[in-house]
Amino acid sequence: MEKTIDESVQGTALSVENKASNDRKLYIESYGCQMNFSDSEIVASILAKEGFNTTNVLAEADLVLVNTCSIREKAEMTVRKRLEKFNALKKDRPQMKVGVLGCMAERLKHKFLEEEQIVDMVVGPDAYKDLPNLVQEIDEGHNAVNVILSKDETYGDVAPVRLNSNGVTAFVSITRGCDNMCTFCVVPFTRGRERSRDPQSIIEEVNDLWNKGFKEITLLGQNVDSYLWYGGGLKKDFRNASEMQKATAVNFSQLLEKVALAQPRMRIRFSTSNPQDMTLDVIRTMARYENICKSIHLPVQSGSNRILKSMNRLHTREEYFQLIDNIKAILPDCAISQDMIAGFPSETEDDHKDTLSLMEYVKYDYGFMFAYSERPGTLAERKLEDDIPEETKKRRLGEIIALQRRHCQERTEQHVGQIQEVLIEGTSKKSDQHWMGRNSQNTVAVFPKENYKIGDFVKVRMNSCTSATLIGEAIGYSKNN
């Protein structure tokens, strides 16, 4: 099946086991990418030290925070509606304070406080450590704002509290910001320049998660393959690093290997990969370690060389095919997924056909597909006319989704008849008699519960499937258990 941003989790209020000594209540809602959900765990951790317990009951909150996304206009509209609702609630609960976090906070900055006056606090993605001061400001009746982007903040020293966790899978953030400057994308403006987190603190977090019973982690970043640790600082400043720093620098394939070796029974995933930065070393490291899952999220955005150039994606269609061929040669059972944008400025029917033919070549396992949404401040907004009519964008997006659906079905069917390791994450949404988990390729599998439990690694015989779900039966524990 096609995937859109997981609507079921958008706007989820996150809550966690509470500290008895804390006497204030924090309601925190998150929108957008996995990075935002991961950031909310950092925010909850910082505020737990300030006397806040999380709640998912809005009516009892002292502080309401919305972690926001700016990637498309629709995402911002959803948040605005929520803020209007919170603002209305404040009439009955004047002591309740409302804050905006994340990308929309960074993009709109003081505008929220000055023109719109619907929030008390505005905090950008690099300013969460300032929350104790900002909360004090609003407690004293002032508005508070910090949207300063940082050169080195990675929150490597903050142990995130795991909100709404299944206790089995967790995100571990490894880079922040993005240097790519794709012309459609607002991220470099809202999350700042790219910097990487100290590998030691990453390994410590992974070890800690294993000790707490977690069995799978996803290393997170806008462009994980660009990870580069040389003692701290922006990626773009690496060229000025000392010879010693350059000689001892850690790149993504080295980090991946360190993590795989640190916890050999922990499953490791990573997201997102950018084609221009994904090296053969990374693919070979994936092949060397069984615990690195065989699944690569490799957004391409378009199949047309002309559009890729206009998007400032720094690779061609042919180079992308070369990368796909390498992945298929080295990791024949690896799943590949995509992000695609339909209706980028000036996109012709021929460009769109190139996208469909690229999809036919790769046959992606799944994808996240979007109609182009012009974002203020991006290079595309400043230099290109948003000239594709909405109905054309929609029709092209529909064709992309239909093709993806067919490929997804074919990909899922390929697993039928095999015995594969599945990590149990929870009860199936459709039947409380069945477990739900994923194979290494990230395909969902369901099977009768028997005596297995959440967090078990189980060998499952895949008997049949729907378009995106494998249906099987457990035949024993896998050797990972």
Ligand code: SAM
């Ligand atoms: N860093 C990743 C990359 O560059 O491939 C993903 C970044 S973004 C958070 C997730 C996806 O949102 C992108 O891959 C792209 O498909 C989509 N997206 C970003 N900006 C968009 C826009 N202006 N209109 C429509 N979709 C957009």
